[in-house]
Amino acid sequence: MSKKNSLKFSIVRAVAALGIALAVAFLLIFVSADGATFGAKLSNSLSALQQMLVRPLFKKSGKFASKNFCDILAGMIPIMFTGLATCIMFAANQFNLGAEGGIMLGAFITAVVAIYCPLPGPLLPIVAILAGGLAVAIVMLIPSVLKAKLGVSEMVNSLMMNYVIMYILNFLMNSYLADRSKGITQTYAFRKNAILPQIIDNGSRFSWGWAIGIIAVIVCWFFMYRTRWGYGIRMTGINQPFVMYSGMNVPLIIILCQVIGGFLAGMGGGIEMLGRYEYYNWSALPGYGWTGITVAILAGNNPIFVPLAAFFMSYLTKGCSLMSTNANVPAQLIDIIQAVIFLFFAAQQFLSGYRQKLVIKSAQEELAAKAKASGERSDA
């Protein structure tokens, strides 16, 4: 298929997938909307939908909602990192779902370093975040080495590890690290110099972590598309026997991509911690890992599209939370919308009939162009 038609197909397909997701969302909003009559319900659900889609960016008066916009950008930070982590692991066909536990562990380790290590100035946040990333990278050795050496499913292992991480961290919090002077389980406050500065200080917690995320995106893209190892990772996902027979170390690639993924997830947790909080108080898995999977699917496992996908997901999350406060539709609608988008985006055969038509059309165009060219040559 020609490049133009191929692009056209991707766009049509993306729009169709989003359209279906919005239609499902509207249906669910309609069911849950208040109102006695059909008309009242319809108008209520339309206003709820408007809350979700427009209000994140524009106030009721039509003015640009800068605070909400900052919230959306700030919300991108953790899911950019889990999205990148998932991109790199999924690109090699390693269905490691451990970004969820990874981001929690990274946040925890970073928090501990930020509380207890008396390092000077900007050295502390750097060390703390790297420590968080490193810890998760090491933990990810478990599923990856088991997969590479014994063929144990990395998916089941990483899922199990999410639960193990959560409970062990909760145990450590309850038994050793909690600040007993507080009513809820939380650690002592981070050292002042650990906290990441804000880009815009308006309470959105839009920290410089966002810029680190963008840098990470660029580095990951370069790694995946401009280095030998990145090529190896992508090729392993496309055709593993080919990589093996061309002499690359497949087990090492399998381990490498998951360790890198773990490092990114851990870093994301650390940055989220130091950018948004003053102390650690997570007691359950935060869900960023799952959103990260959606981000990776939307980005087609290409790091460069991760910011766009993360912005989109963050926008929807913000929209859903606005809708739940203003229109009485539960915010968990986001999970259903996410799943629907996800299913249609990952569907290879979705709109395959249309794709077939485009393929035929571009083949015919090519043939016509060729015939014309050869006709001109014979004329001359």
Added chain:
Amino acid sequence: MNIFTTAFFFSIFRIATPILLATLAAVIGEKGGVSNIGLEGIMMMSALFGSLTAYWTGQWWVGVLCAMAVGCLEALMMGFFAFRLKTDIILTGTAVNMIGSGGTLFLVKVITNATEGKSFASTTGLITKIHQIPSWNIPLIKDIPVIGKVISGHSILTYIAFLLVWLTAVLLYKTPLGLNIRSVGENPNAASSVGVSVDKIRFITIGIGGVLAGLGGAYMSMYYAMGWSLDMVAGRGFIALAAQSMGGGEPLGSMFAALIFGFAQALGIKVSATGVDSNLVAPIPYIVTILALIVFALIQRSNEKRRHERALS
């Protein structure tokens, strides 16, 4: 303190039942070449609708039937995406699990808001003793000392689950459908070349899995716990996948694997009763899963090695 009381062994079966039901779903799925990681989400969804219908109708068995139907429907929907639209089956399963986590909470809030006039975040307040799946004291056996106390008095679904182990084996090895399922799992091209409709068999496979997972969900919300609450299945659908591979993909072996998980968890509950932090005890089943997978892989590997050596000598 004596841990190994009759009550302890009784609890193994009680805990293992939902895992066993999901494990059977995984066994049939893997035999048919369908690795269904959405079992977790299917269990959540059917647990929710099972408990709600039981509450609405006041009949536990209507709830169980509804849970089965919901499980089947959701599994078929997965099948539609995976087999027709060619979404990767693992991603399809992940999406189902997403819906099973946050999506169920959305649904329960919306539904209770519509029917009860107030949105609940769980159905634990609605389900009472009368909606519970009844338990069965087996005549004669219940009077046998020790054994009677362990195997009598379980929920009906527990007995059905163990009966289903046998039925699954019969289905897979003694029926034409089972042969088709296995052949599609083994080599879909070969199966299709002799006129088996691969897609149809896959839909049947995943559908049966959905029904079994639905039963597991019903057990969770209508017997194990009273009512549905967020993330109540807590990874049992995933543990089932591990039990399936530990049991070598065979119904009987997987049953023992499921019982091992039941044992691990029952032991954990006992230990936490002695005052150990529950956060240390709760991860035990998950750690056992990882260890069990490793041990199973090592055994399989050494078997293979021995086979190769024998072939060479």
